Amino acid sequence: MRLLLATTGLGAIAAATAAVPANAETVISTAVTTPQSTSASGDIRISSTGSVKPTSGIGVTLNSNNYVRNEGTIQITGANNSAGIVANPSVTGEITNSGSITIDETYTATDTDNDGDIDGLFAQGSGRFGIHALGAFTGNITNSGSITIEGNQSAGIALDGPLTGNLVSSGSITILGNDSYGIKAGNVSGNVTLSKGTITVQGGNSVGVALNGNIGGALVIQNTIQTTGYRYTTVPNDTSKLDADDLLQGGSALVIGGNVAGGILFDKKPADNIPNNDDEDADGVPDAQETTATIISLGAAPAVVVGSSTQATTIGAVANSGGRGFVMKGSVTANGLYSGVAGNGIVIGGLGQSVNVTGGMTISGSVGASATNANATGIRIGSGATVPVIEVSGSVAAAGGGTASTGATAIAIDAGANVSTIKNSGAILAGRGGSDGTATAIIDNAGTVSLIENSGAISVGNAATLGDKAIAFDLRANGSGVTVRQLAVAATASAPTIDGTMLFGNGNDVFDIADGKVNGTAKFGAGNNQLLLSGDAVMNGRSILAQAPTRSS
Helix, strand or coil: CCCCCCCCCCCCCCCCCCCCCCEEEEEEECCCCCCCCCCHHCCCEEEECCCCCCCCCEEECCCCEEEEEEEEEEEEECCCCCEEEEEEECEECCEECCEEEEEECHHHHHCCCCCCCCCCCCCCCEEEEEEEHHHHHHHHCCCCCCCEEECCCCCEEECCCCCEEEEHHHCCEEEECCEEEEEEEECCCEEEEEEEEEEECCCCEEEECCCCCCCCCCCCEEEEEECCCCCCCCCCCCCCCCCHEECCCCCCCCCCCCCECCCEEEEECCCCCCCCCCCCCCCCCHHCCCCCCCEEECCCCCCEEEECCCCCEECCCCCCCCCCCCECCCCEECCCCCCCCCCEEEEEEECCCCEECCCCCCCCEEEEECCEEEEEEEEEECEEEECEEECCCCCCEEEECCCCEEEEEEEEEEECCCCCCCCCCCEEEEECCCCCEHHHHHEEECCCCEEECCCCCEEECCHHHHHHHHHEEEECCCCCCEEEEECCCCCCCCCEECCEECCCCCCCCCCCCCCCCEEEEEECCCCCCEEEECCCCCEEEEEEEEECCEEEE
């Protein structure tokens, strides 16, 4: 069973960084079954009527300084260790696929024990690639067509060495098989742009996009990336017949393991604000052809991971972002789906090496995580990560829990991380499912957050009923003092709210409520604390004080 997902999108396509040598072009306009190579034919273009379909091996080998452009079809069926286009190490050229590359097999899993559930592997073969650079490559690699791979230990696009150029995928990549990748790359000197298409990966331990090296330009995502190891992405009414091969855990949708000089942008389709302007964001792409970044992980693996176990990572600022290094205008969705499987949205750090996100992160889109009888975490800033500011104008939400030891956390800052400020004008929400567990909107276990400003909603669903198991914010790890401000907003805006128990540490804390409502108990630690009410602000709840605070209204 294949995981099918249809969507479109288009982002900025960077200009070529390497010139392609001028050579005579060989055009393949008919069906051929013999492997092709640039050393024999020079530049190769497979036209829309042409095809290269050998029975095994490599469809087209780039083994000289030339280009390969596929507008037609490259296909190999039923052969292990096969590929559509392969670039030998240390060549200069161009690889462009605007047609189709299919490296597949005739195998289809069936219901071998006649219990109504499909059995067996997703794929039997291995070592299958759409585009494969075996070493260093100079030039741009672009996919605006379709790449379909059925195989284990395989990939749609795999770059085994550094790329001096840009990597662009604005088409579709579909992978079926374990331990595989939609895209896998190391160092890229230019930009990495993923747009106008889908990357759909289904298989145990298979990853959507793994960018394990340094990116000299920007990383722009404006497509859909979805990963899962599950056979069924809708939970059957009766799960008792499911076998282990139905419940494999896939890898993350997006892994960023190196420096990104130009920052990480999850972009969205521009608004139509200017009549007669078809390209309002001036990226060279008609706005009507653009869509919004949509990142989906079905299973326990985080949808987005930033960081590495082998190297320190620095994320530079995104252009025109106010200096932020991580800008989310799209959506991230993580769903454990089956009972007992955690859901994790965005994880930054926590892998053993430091991560520095310049200027922090902005969430104007949405991040959501959900789980049943398991933990759900929307954003986790792990040990070793420095994210100076988390600014939310969209939404960060988590829904999970259901057992005594599980819960839902919208934003979690781990011990050893460094976040100083959280600004919210959107919604930071946590909800508990089932009859037990906790729900927490914000928890700072590092003790580094010194300022929270809220002009939106920081809330736990059904907080009044959950009592102390509903935590709006937990700042107990901070011993130097935190200021929490609920800001006054315009008369035409929705009044800000905080719902849930509020926990302070032992420093000199200030809780300044200038507008809206606060519903819940505020628990202060030792210190010279202040609880301030002004304007038409209302606090519905108690304050429990280790030391009497200064109160004013």
